[in-house]
Amino acid sequence: MVKFAAIKGFVFDLDGVITDTSTFHSQAWHQIADKVGVSWNDQLADALKGISRMDSLNLILAQGHRENDFTPAQKQALATEKNTNYLQLVNQMTPANILPGITAFLTELTTAGYALSLASASKNAPLVLRKLGLSDYFTKAVDPASLKHGKPDPEIFRRGAEILGLNPADCIGVEDAAAGVQSIKGAGETAIGIGDPTVLAAADINFTDTTQLTLANIKAQLN
Structure with missing residues (x-):
């Protein structure tokens, strides 16, 4: 050492x-998971810690076996929506x-x-x-x-x-x-x-x- x-x-x-801000990230991703019909749990919230926005979205979609249900443009829109939700929370910091x-x-x-x-x-x-x-x-x-x-x-x-x-x-x-x-x-x-x-x-x-x-x-x- x-x-x-x-x-x-x-x-x-x-x-x-x-x-x-992980609680804010969780809240914002939870909203997206609800929107795409993927059930949210603590394990999923933990798995998203420290990874990029698109990797996080892909993980959520995979959890609900929905990874092939969205076009790249739709995925981008979901990632952007998550960020908008998150920024509303961050602005109150x-x-x-x-x-x-x-x-x-x-x-x-x-x-x-x-x-x-x-x-x-x-x-x-x-x-x-x-x-x-x-x-x-x-x-x-x-x-x-x-x-x-x-x-x-x-x-x-x-x-x-x-x-x-x-x-x-x-x-x-x-x-x-x-x-x-x-x-x-x-x-x-x-x-x-x-x-x-x-x-x-x-x-x-x-x-x-x-x-x-x-x-x-x-x-x-x-x-």
Whole structure:
């Protein structure tokens, strides 16, 4: 495992790490599932975490054996409708939606001179950051439109290090989804998993929630 002193940058996922928009995503996808007649359950909601919009839609359709019932144009319309539903919810966000301990951790990182970037598959990430008042921390963010592969492919986290001008080995990636942890590890970065350690067993460091994110706790786990 990498030594703490070697770390120069942190690459963050957004949903479930900085804020919890997963409930908004779930609500918006639930509306689409109802519309296409696919029954909604917790397993389906969990399976959609951290994957792209079109992959999410395809998963919902497959769940109801409806993957061949829609043209590409109809699928695009459903994905767009989901996004519209989601944005209505996001527009109501405020800094109160930042997860506990995150603002303090971001302040601690920037004060200590670490470089920060955002590695979110969400095209709405800039809007979410604005609503939360955190845009200044993330002047560097991966453009999801530039990516060829979604998580668990390592491309997004590799790019997160690249835009900081850093070697992936000198970066820590922070994630709450198993696909994201896999992406971090594949990129050659150290992975922090936030959430159930049995689900995120592949992470190098496990914290059950965001309040445990401090440099002291990370140092203690790495050294």
